[in-house]
Amino acid sequence: MNRERLWLLLPSPVRNLPADLAAVLALVVLTNLTVFLPVVNDSPVRVVVGLAFVLFVPGYAFIAALFPEEGTSPDAEAAADEAASETNGGDGLQDRGIDGIERTALSFGLSIAIVPLIGLALNFTPFGIRLVPILVSISAFTVIATGVAAQRRWQLPDDERFRVPYRSWLGAGKSELFAPDSTADAALNVLLVLSILLATSSVVYAVAVPQQGEQFTEFYVLTENETGDLVADDYPEELVADQPQSVHVGVGNNEYETVEYTVVVQLQAVEIRERQTPLANQTQVDAQANGTRLVVTDRTELDRFSTTVPHNESDIRNRTLVVDSETATQFSGSDRRVKFLLYRDGVPAQPTADNAYRDLHLWVEVRADDQSNA
Known part of the structure; x- marks a missing residue:
């Protein structure tokens, strides 16, 4: 009622x-x-x-x-x-x-x-x-x-x-399921119900637990243009003592889990040497091609930061690159490189491109105060 x-x-x-x-x-x-x-x-x-x-x-x-x-x-x-x-x-x-x-x-x-x-x-x-x-x-x-x-x-x-005609459909369905004409019809009805349940379960499982695709991390450096948009262009070409340069460092997580990332930014001095040239312990072979190798002769850390990024999300941070007068004098020259090293779950004692998860770099010229004022 x-x-x-x-x-x-x-x-x-x-x-x-x-x-x-x-x-x-x-x-x-x-x-x-x-x-x-x-x-x-x-x-x-x-x-x-x-x-x-x-x-x-x-x-x-x-x-x-x-x-x-x-x-x-x-x-x-x-x-x-x-x-x-x-x-x-x-x-x-x-x-x-x-x-x-x-x-x-x-x-x-x-x-x-x-x-x-x-x-x-x-x-x-x-x-x-x-x-x-x-x-x-x-x-x-x-x-x-x-x-x-x-x-x-x-x-x-x-x-x-x-x-x-949903009422007639329901009536016919009940009649077929609960009052079959023969044992064979009953067996077929059971088989049909099991098939429908299996198909439905498969669809629900496929939707609820999608197959995991390729796992990777996006790592990129951007700059801000005149309109305020972030673009992959117009990167700093020189570092002058005590004159900051702004860049935006981005990390995109497609690892299907939350990951803690750490970014280490280094200023490196590099040289191109013949492969036969002996190397000191403090140097690092960064690349080899055509009988030569790119060797890191000196490095210093400019910046370091950590971030926790959930799956399918990105974190873009504005970072400032700046060298003091002493560092600018030590690394003064044109064959200099700003190296961005990305690590997952911790940074080793000596960060290098060999032990980094991802790495990027920008070629720059480093100048000290007396050179910039000349």
Whole structure:
């Protein structure tokens, strides 16, 4: 009795809304909840509901508005045409509308056409192609089409309205599952249920636990242009004593786990030597090619910082490169290099390019105060 009273409290259009159109509106509400609720929007439910919403619901609502009447299958239409031809002795052609299979197929096809068109229209508005404007636009289109579909169905005689025969489907399903005609039918029913459960579990697992892709870390150095944008251009070409140079060091984590990174910035003096030349213990071979090798003869640390970056996120920090007068005098010259060394989970006692996880460098000229003022 309480359920009946609550049902009567609803407005008449809501109580009389066809079941399929009510399901469409429910899916619209569910999709918006899975996108905007803080906890649910990070779960696999959002992907499953979102796919069903985008690929089927807008097209179904549009088809429902275009074809509110009950359709007949091609076989039934042929039989009706033949009967009408025999009875009237003339043309037996009639408008059969569309049946459930055609309605479903057209719903998928029109959804695939409608959603990109909505996105194209949003591209020419200040909102742009972003999640919230797209979701709101598709939801609004679906709700309006559903309202038009409901109004057109109510205008038809009751026996001509399209209905989803879900009650007969449920009855037939219960009969097949719980009252099979033979042992073979019962075994087939069990096999069918197990197959559906296995397929559903596989899809849920694939969505909930996606395959891990390639693991890597992005490491880059940027500068700020005149408009304030970060670009990979116009890097500092010289370091003058006590004159800071600004760069932006970025780390992008695609390691499928939260990683603690440390960046070490060194100023290095390098020389190109023949491979036969003996090396001192303090030198480091950085690269070899064409019978020569690039050797680091001296180094000093300019900067160091650590950052913890979650998976699929980036951290870009503005860092200042500056050398004092003593360092500028010691490293004065044109064959100098600012080396950026990236480490995961700790830095060794002697950071070098060989033991770094990633490394970058900028070629610079180092000048002391007396040279810059000359």
